[in-house]
Amino acid sequence: MSSPSFDPHATTVHAQCLCGAVQLDAKLPSLWLSHCHCQRCQRAHGSAFVTWVGLEAAHCEVRDPQGFLRWYLAETQAERGFCTHCGSTLFFRSPRWPGELHVVVANLTTRLDRAPQVHTHWETHVDWCAIDPNDGLPRRRSEDA
Ligand SMILES: [Zn+2]
Numbered sequence: 662m663s664s665p666s667f668d669p670h671a672t673t674v675h676a677q678c679l680c681g682a683v684q685l686d687a688k689l690p691s692l693w694l695s696h697c698h699c700q701r702c703q704r705a706h707g708s709a710f711v712t713w714v715g716l717e718a719a720h721c722e723v724r725d726p727q728g729f730l731r732w733y734l735a736e737t738q739a740e741r742g743f744c745t746h747c748g749s750t751l752f753f754r755s756p757r758w759p760g761e762l763h764v765v766v767a768n769l770t771t772r773l774d775r776a777p778q779v780h781t782h783w784e785t786h787v788d789w790c791a792i793d794p795n796d797g798l799p800r801r802r803s804e805d806a
């Protein structure tokens with residue numbers, strides 16, 4: 662099903678929540694791909710970090726025939742989209758990144774067109790999950806993100 666590797670020739674991508682009620686089909690190319698270590702992502706997803714892909718919102722089609730998708734609005738005006746049936750956290754959008762939909766890479770069922778490029782919010786990365794110090798990716802702090 663899902664694959665961690667990428668295909669530079671991929672032209673579309675598909676994502677879905679755990680129960681499959683919420684689905685996304687999007688056209689590539691993607692805009693960027695990053696591992697986010699911010700505390701908001703850690704808490705929203707219950708994980709050490711979250712890998713996100715940035716997509717053109719205009720190239721994304723979300724299907725939610727049963728109306729399970731809800732958006733949690735944070736005080737930062739950022740919104741996190743999740744499935745109220747199975748609890749999967751799927752999407753992020755914010756006025757800070759107009760025209761973009763950010764999608765959780767772990768929910769993809771097809772390959773992306775690029776590999777991860779950067780660690781962001783590195784100053785809050787956890788010390789209980791080892792990350793390869795030689796992965797070659799830059800470590801950015803919040804102020805440069
Ligand atoms: Zn679901």
Ligand SMILES: [Zn+2]
Binds near residue numbers: 700
């Ligand atoms: Zn984050």
